[in-house]
Amino acid sequence: MSRKVVVKINDQGFNARTGEILLDAALDQGIAVPHDCRAGQCGTCLVRLKRGVLLGGDTSQPGLFHACQAHILSDADITFEKLPPVGERRGVVTAIENLAPDILGVSIQTERRLRHRPGQYYRVKFRGYPARCFSPAPPFAGRSAANVAHFHIKIVRGGRVTPNLGSVIALGHKVVLEGPFGAAFFRPGDGRRLVLVASGTGFAPIWAVAAASLRTQPEVPLLLIAGARKLSSLYAVPALCRLALYPRASFIAATEDADRHAPSEIIRPGTPLDHLPPLLETDLVYAAGSPKLVDAVAKKAAEVGATFFADAFVANPPEEPTWLESLRQTLALARKGLSASPRLAGNTAHAHSDDAR
Ligand code: FES
Structure with missing residues (x-):
């Protein structure tokens, strides 16, 4: 049987029933917890549980829950980061x-x-x-x-x-x-090392985080590892060159066909995971790109208790x-006078379903 409990979100208190989904209960009260997929996938609704018990919606980070999946089980004290409105x-x-x-x-x-x-x-x-x-x-x-x-x-x-x-x-x-x-956005830190890992066009959010860190806290150590299947798809090179101007920033580029080209200290053979250094508990780790890569980096971060943010690209x-x-x-x-198979100059490779991102 459900019972009445008191939930506090960002210091705004309200009555809820046990078993209610936290996101629904908050929205009913006019508390705009950010959300998108409502399926535990996108991470937009992440909240931090300070006190109380939630069932479901937990993440690899202790105390961090997906509000769209978490059922309220007791009185609770919860916070979430204020974000630009959707x-x-x-x-x-x-x-x-x-x-x-x-x-x-x-x-x-x-x-x-x-x-x-x-x-x-x-x-x-x-x-x-x-x-x-x-x-x-x-x-x-x-x-x-x-x-x-x-x-x-x-x-x-x-x-x-x-x-x-x-x-x-x-x-x-x-x-x-x-x-x-x-939820995998840049948080100006407390001097902790940033480890940023990207595959494919996962480089876009990772570069956004890297550029924000370089602009606001250039003294903070930053390691960026970017990967692509083929050297020809490694479009991140101009950004990586920009990182070279910052003494506290370092980068590694990895391609699976690097062996067939001239391998170097900068462009290495393999995947980003092959070049991930031992992580530290104090690291802030971000990963974006293929779910396989993101999962693998998440595991490495969880092993040492590092803070981890992810943006997995799931194909539609x-x-x-x-x-x-x-x-x-x-x-x-x-x-437009074009044929039915439109292509831009130089297009050579495609996957078989539309990328989500
Ligand atoms: S709304 Fe997407 S994970 Fe909850």
Whole structure:
């Protein structure tokens, strides 16, 4: 039988019933706990339990729970970090560039300024297409305006969205950004070493965290490990060169085909995990990219009790376009005088389902 308990969230108290989902109970009271997927996946709803008992929603970090999965079992005292509010921003595509044969840099300018923490992500909806999640990253050189977001997007063969970038989705295409979401964002620290690990376009949120740290706390040690399957996809090199200017920052780039090229101290063969140094309990560890990599880094961090934040990229299932969508795309291509298999120059490799981010 459920009973009445008192829950305090960020010092705002309210009555709840045992068994209630914490997120639902908070939202019912008008307490805007940030959330997105409601499925324990995105980490946007992470809260810290200071006192009391929750059932479910626990994470590898003691005291850290997914509010969307946690059932209230007793009186509780809970906190969460205040984040920029989730909202919608309308914008247009203002630039598309090749970062690598299979990766595009896409810039979107919005009507109003964007507010997100470095490492968070948006749900990006190009007009006429389903939404996909991408993390904005700072440009490799210079700074961008507050109403411009730069995304690193892998072109995925068979995807419903990314193969159309640069052809049907061209400059001026209308976009809606919803967000920001995600909990793997930069937290100005207490001098603790940052260990940042990325695979593929997981480099976008990791670079956002790295750039924020270099800007605000250049004296803090930072190690960035970036990986790509192929040397040709290692688009992170310009950013890694920028890290070289900071004496407290170091980086490793790893590619699985590095053996076939000239291996060096900087570009090493293997995956980022192969080059992860022993972690320390005091480290702040971030990982983004393939779930396999993120899980492996999470385990290493948990072994020593290091603080860990993750942004796993889960692929959207491949879907057949509706007949209406197919017709719309074909007509749009015909209007632009393009063939039905749009490609940007240099595209050579694709995966088989649309990337989530
Ligand atoms: S809203 Fe709880 S994990 Fe996404």
